[in-house]
Amino acid sequence: MADKSLNRTELVAAVAAASGQSQAAVNSTLDALFSTVAEEVGKGTKITIPGWLSFERTHRAARAGRNPSTGEAIQIAAGYGVKVSAGSKLKAAAK
Known part of the structure; x- marks a missing residue:
């Protein structure tokens, strides 16, 4: 890191x-x-800064999960997340 x-x-x-x-x-x-x-x-708009970054909303489907304290099965609702991707210039700078 x-x-x-x-x-x-x-x-x-x-x-x-x-x-x-x-x-x-x-x-x-x-x-x-x-x-x-x-x-x-x-x-829901994808934002792209060519060579540097892109931001995109992603959809997560509903799924089954477990309550970590009780172990009980729970249903996790569908929702949204954000995907941030590095562009070629940012990747090259990290090398």
């Missing part, structure tokens, strides 16, 4: 330094990006 991590504050500071924008401007841009991604994925 990665030895380092970058939290949101550190990411905002790094992007602000690299772009010459204020941290407030970068922070509001990230808020708008995440809000838009969440809204569109919630509608």
Whole structure:
């Protein structure tokens, strides 16, 4: 696993330094990006940033499961999840 991590504050500071924008401007841009991604994925729209990332809503069928504390069989309702895939540029950067 990665030895380092970058939290949101550190990411905002790094992007602000690299772009010459204020941290407030970068922070509001990230808020708008995440809000838009969440809204569109919630509608079922696939979002693709070629070479970097793609976000897609996936459907999970209803299934049988077990309550881990009692061992009782339960029915898990159908629902949705989100699939995030790395693009070629991001994969190449990770090598």
